[in-house]
Amino acid sequence: MYTLLSLFILIALLFLVLNHCRKRKIICRISCMTLTEKCCLLNQLAEPFGFCYDHRQDIFSSRTDAWQKDFGYGKLYDLASLSMNMVLDTEPVYFNYENKTWLIQFWKGQYGITSGAEAGIYHADRVVPPMLRGQTIFQVADDHEMLPMRIRLLSSCSGQLFCISHIHWWLTGFVIGYCISPSELTAEYTITFPDMEMCSAFLNSLTELGYGWDEIRLEGTTLRFVFTVPSVCESPGWRRNFILWKNRLFCRIYRKVTCPFSTTADRLLYLYYYLPFAFRRTICPRRFKKHKRYR
Numbered sequence: 001m002y003t004l005l006s007l008f009i010l011i012a013l014l015f016l017v018l019n020h021c022r023k024r025k026i027i028c029r030i031s032c033m034t035l036t037e038k039c040c041l042l043n044q045l046a047e048p049f050g051f052c053y054d055h056r057q058d059i060f061s062s063r064t065d066a067w068q069k070d071f072g073y074g075k076l077y078d079l080a081s082l083s084m085n086m087v088l089d090t091e092p093v094y095f096n097y098e099n100k101t102w103l104i105q106f107w108k109g110q111y112g113i114t115s116g117a118e119a120g121i122y123h124a125d126r127v128v129p130p131m132l133r134g135q136t137i138f139q140v141a142d143d144h145e146m147l148p149m150r151i152r153l154l155s156s157c158s159g160q161l162f163c164i165s166h167i168h169w170w171l172t173g174f175v176i177g178y179c180i181s182p183s184e185l186t187a188e189y190t191i192t193f194p195d196m197e198m199c200s201a202f203l204n205s206l207t208e209l210g211y212g213w214d215e216i217r218l219e220g221t222t223l224r225f226v227f228t229v230p231s232v233c234e235s236p237g238w239r240r241n242f243i244l245w246k247n248r249l250f251c252r253i254y255r256k257v258t259c260p261f262s263t264t265a266d267r268l269l270y271l272y273y274y275l276p277f278a279f280r281r282t283i284c285p286r287r288f289k290k291h292k293r294y295r
Contacts (some may be wrong), residue, residue: 026273027260030275045272047156049283051174056164060283062118062172064146069169073105073122085112085247087240089230090184094133095205097198101128103138104202106189106227106249108153109182110244113251113282115161116174117153117187121146141169150190155180165190176264176282177255179248183229190224199223254282 030038036056042053050066053059056077056247088109095102101124108117122138123145141147150165151173157180162173194201199221206216206223209231217224257275258267271279 016166023274026270029273030266030269033269035265038269042265042268045279046283049227051283052263053065054164055263055265057164057173058175059116059162059164060114060172060174060176060264061164061166062168062170064143064166064168066170069140072139073103073120075134076137082239082243085243086110087182087243087247089185089227091209091227091230093202093205093209094128094130095201096127099127099202101126101133101136101138102123102198102202103133104191106187108185108187108227109172110179110247113179113247113254114157114174114176115153115178115180116172117151117185118170118172119149119151119168119191120170120190121168123150145169148192150188152188152190154186154188156184156186177251179244179251179265181244187227188224189227190222191246192219197220244257 004070022247033041034147041054045062046053047063048067050063050068051060052063054061078088078090088107088111090105090107092103092105095104098100103120103122103124105120106118107120108166109115114202121141123141124136124138128136146167146169148165148167149171150163151164151171153161153173155161161175161178164171164173191202193202199218203216203218203223206225211225211231215226215228254267257278258270261267261270268279271282
């Protein structure tokens with residue numbers, strides 16, 4: 001009995017020593033890398049998931065050639081968000097322009113252990129009646145239809161989280177390792193439209209949703225509006241609260257495991273070398289995973 005117990009203790013101690021040595025080697029490896037090397041490697045790892053890393057703001061954003069471009073978007077996609085550990089405020093804005101129904105949709109909230117915001121541009125190939133819009137999968141805007149957009153995301157506790165701008169069809173910004181309730185986030189969106197007709201169509205739909213001129217600013221064909229509370233608020237409910245609590249717990253675990261480092265690049269590379277499965281889950285919430293049947 002004592003021999004077995006001694007053997008078990010010896011094996012446990014050996015495991016702890018080897019694990020400690022492995023962690024030390026990984027920490028040393030990452031510490032010896034230059035910022036350029038870290039960013040290059042992280043972008044290579046994030047590219048298959050459709051994202052890129054911005055070291056200046058320490059955030060991730062979507063690429064214009066992301067594979068998600070092939071699948072468009074529709075209301076049905078958002079219905080599964082809670083099952084994917086995402087608690088979001090969303091504002092879909094439908095309008096008709098050039099004999100098509102367009103959807104410019106906005107999101108802000110919590111994506112697993114990531115806080116962020118999005119703006120996506122989509123359209124149907126025809127005019128869709130209002131009663132059928134929620135059942136329609138809208139196509140992604142083509143390259144020549146992408147628009148200059150900007151997202152500025154602010155937290156009521158931490159101030160500005162990021163400000164990102166790009167000509168895009170799906171502009172995003174994600175801050176990893178933070179858990180913030182959607183109600184504590186304010187997103188400022190700016191879009192420059194190609195002409196006044198499209199701008200006016202979008203503006204009319206936005207005001208019909210209840211946005212007032214205290215939340216909208218218009219300069220030519222450039223429109224900026226502040227998204228704080230969606231026009232249709234989802235009841236908080238126990239499920240949303242539970243998922244937020246669970247995400248906060250996972251954030252603490254993430255920061256504890258990666259505590260030798262402070263920047264997202266270092267933390268994620270540490271996960272990549274030490275816990276690859278955790279890295280994949282962190283870099284790509286389940287909402288954005290590419291299912292095998294699509295490959």
